Amino acid sequence: MEQKNCPVDVISMCSADGEIRPLRLRLENDAHQLQRIDIDEVISVKQVQYVGIEAQIFLCRATLQGKKALFELRYTIRTHSWCLLRRIC
Numbered sequence: 001m002e003q004k005n006c007p008v009d010v011i012s013m014c015s016a017d018g019e020i021r022p023l024r025l026r027l028e029n030d031a032h033q034l035q036r037i038d039i040d041e042v043i044s045v046k047q048v049q050y051v052g053i054e055a056q057i058f059l060c061r062a063t064l065q066g067k068k069a070l071f072e073l074r075y076t077i078r079t080h081s082w083c084l085l086r087r088i089c
Contacts, residue, residue, distance in 0.1 A: 010073065010082040022058055022073055027084060037062050037071075053078060057085070 009026040022039050029035045041061040048055050058073045070088035075081070 004084070004086050006084055008073070008082050008084045010075075012075075012082075020056070020075060022060060022075075022082070025071075025073065025082070025084070037064055039071075040068075043070075059088075 006027070010022050011024040012020050012022045014020050021042055024039060025037050026034055027037070039060045039062050043059040043061055045059075046057050048057055054077045056075045056077070058075065060071045060073060062069055062071060072085040072088065074083045074085050076083070
């Protein structure tokens with residue numbers, strides 16, 4: 001799974017004060033099968049702007065096939081869309 005910068009389906013939760021937290025993501029693997037990844041922990045969140053487009057970058061820890069992995073997810077506020085930026089390890 002070496003997908004980078006690709007759109008993904010995400011189930012997320014919003015708190016009463018408007019904070020968003022990803023809980024689970026779903027993507028297509030190399031064998032063209034949908035793969036569900038449960039997010040164990042959100043390590044950090046940072047606000048960024050790309051040419052005037054506001055987004056949030058989430059660094060998440062998940063268990064994938066019995067191993068811990070780190071993922072970077074981007075949530076674009078204006079379009080309400082999620083993107084898997086990269087799998088770190």
